[in-house]
Amino acid sequence: MSENLNKIIGNTFLELADALEKGHFGSKIKVGITTLGSEHGVEAIIRAAEAANQNGDFQVVLIGKNPTNSSLEFFPAEDEKEAHKIMEDLLEKEYISGAVTMHYSFPIGVSTVGKILTPGLGKSMFIATTTGTSATDRSEAMFKNSIYGIIAAKSCGIENPTLGILNIDNAREVERALKKLSENGYPINFGESQRADGGNIMRGNDLLMGTTDIMVVDSLTGNILMKVFSAFNTGGSYEALGYGYGPGIGFDYDKEILIISRASGEPVVTNALIYAAQLAKNNFKKVLKDEFAKVKKAKFDEILNELKKKNEKSSGPKEEFVKPNKEVVTEQISGIDIMDLEDAVEALMKKGIYAESGMGCTGPIILVNEKNVEKATEILVAASFK
Numbered sequence: 311m312s313e314n315l316n317k318i319i320g321n322t323f324l325e326l327a328d329a330l331e332k333g334h335f336g337s338k339i340k341v342g343i344t345t346l347g348s349e350h351g352v353e354a355i356i357r358a359a360e361a362a363n364q365n366g367d368f369q370v371v372l373i374g375k376n377p378t379n380s381s382l383e384f385f386p387a388e389d390e391k392e393a394h395k396i397m398e399d400l401l402e403k404e405y406i407s408g409a410v411t412m413h414y415s416f417p418i419g420v421s422t423v424g425k426i427l428t429p430g431l432g433k434s435m436f437i438a439t440t441t442g443t444s445a446t447d448r449s450e451a452m453f454k455n456s457i458y459g460i461i462a463a464k465s466c467g468i469e470n471p472t473l474g475i476l477n478i479d480n481a482r483e484v485e486r487a488l489k490k491l492s493e494n495g496y497p498i499n500f501g502e503s504q505r506a507d508g509g510n511i512m513r514g515n516d517l518l519m520g521t522t523d524i525m526v527v528d529s530l531t532g533n534i535l536m537k538v539f540s541a542f543n544t545g546g547s548y549e550a551l552g553y554g555y556g557p558g559i560g561f562d563y564d565k566e567i568l569i570i571s572r573a574s575g576e577p578v579v580t581n582a583l584i585y586a587a588q589l590a591k592n593n594f595k596k597v598l599k600d601e602f603a604k605v606k607k608a609k610f611d612e613i614l615n616e617l618k619k620k621n622e623k624s625s626g627p628k629e630e631f632v633k634p635n636k637e638v639v640t641e642q643i644s645g646i647d648i649m650d651l652e653d654a655v656e657a658l659m660k661k662g663i664y665a666e667s668g669m670g671c672t673g674p675i676i677l678v679n680e681k682n683v684e685k686a687t688e689i690l691v692a693a694s695f696k
Contacts, residue, residue: 341409343583357383358580359372360651410568419561422569423438435524435525438459438530440555446667455527456498459524459600464597467588473522517535530648555569594627639664645696
């Protein structure tokens with residue numbers, strides 16, 4: 311990383327010289343994008359980045375490969391793993407305010423808030439959430455997703471966003487939990503369905519019309535919605551509309567990392583960078599901190615625990631066991647059903663293998679130390695988790 315540090319210092323001096331020459335002071339927001347992994351090629355990502363850079367009020371930084379010799383600032387990486395390390399380092403140093411990438415694994419508890427354009431009236435709508443897993447239980451996840459959606463909307467300058475809950479399993483339970491939170495002092499601006507019978511539970515028609523600023527769903531449903539709304543007019547292989555799958559949001563998580571799909575086309579990639587810049591300009595991290603403080607004050611944890619207790623009653627008590635010592639986990643095991651994820655982690659822990667759960671762009675993953683991959687896989691197969 312020392313070579314990158316030298317580059318950061320060098321670029322800072324160049325920016326200072328440019329400001330002295332042109333008389334424009336005050337650093338622009340910088341947003342990074344990893345160029346590797348797209349089904350449409352590195353060149354398409356770079357063209358989208360250059361288009362976003364034309365906005366003029368923020369700068370795009372490329373991370374990965376640059377075969378077109380673009381004049382955008384560039385940090386080379388040979389593969390996606392290295393690109394993510396560089397991206398995380400630049401975020402940690404606050405050299406970039408946010409980043410856009412694909413195929414990134416968030417920890418359980420973190421999920422992304424996407425942004426679409428609805429076909430009925432051409433309105434933008436936040437889908438909360440679209441990748442990652444806020445919780446392994448649907449009710450708990452959607453309860454958290456509601457707050458994540460509010461944070462994303464407020465970070466884009468919407469002071470009092472309207473919120474609706476899509477009419478899927480657990481919607482009524484989530485509605486009751488949110489109304490308790492609102493009664494406890496956390497203001498939620500519930501939207502009203504455009505259907506004749508109204509209500510806070512949204513129908514498919516409301517999705518098409520963009521009835522509310524935020525639509526609350528579980529992340530698997532949200533992921534499907536993002537793909538449909540982004541690629542319904544292209545046949546599916548090219549996502550042409552919207553702003554991508556959005557920033558990963560979670561309690562105790564404050565990195566501004568936004569997700570795009572490998573199928574995301576140039577317009578979506580450009581919009582995702584604009585989305586990232588908008589979040590940074592509106593001080594996403596401060597909004598995050600302030601909203602979480604407000605919901606905690608309104609007894610968010612107590613309401614969440616009530617949901618958890620209800621779920622534990624239906625699933626029965628957990629068996630006690632001694633957990634192995636924490637290890638560095640870098641290797642992924644995929645192919646586990648989301649509903650079995652925590653049980654699979656527990657099965658490995660009982661066998662003495664330290665493991666963590668996560669969510670990659672292709673689905674749930676279990677993270678283990680590289681020395682334990684083979685044995686862990688054998689245990690999971692034998693227990694019918696994989």
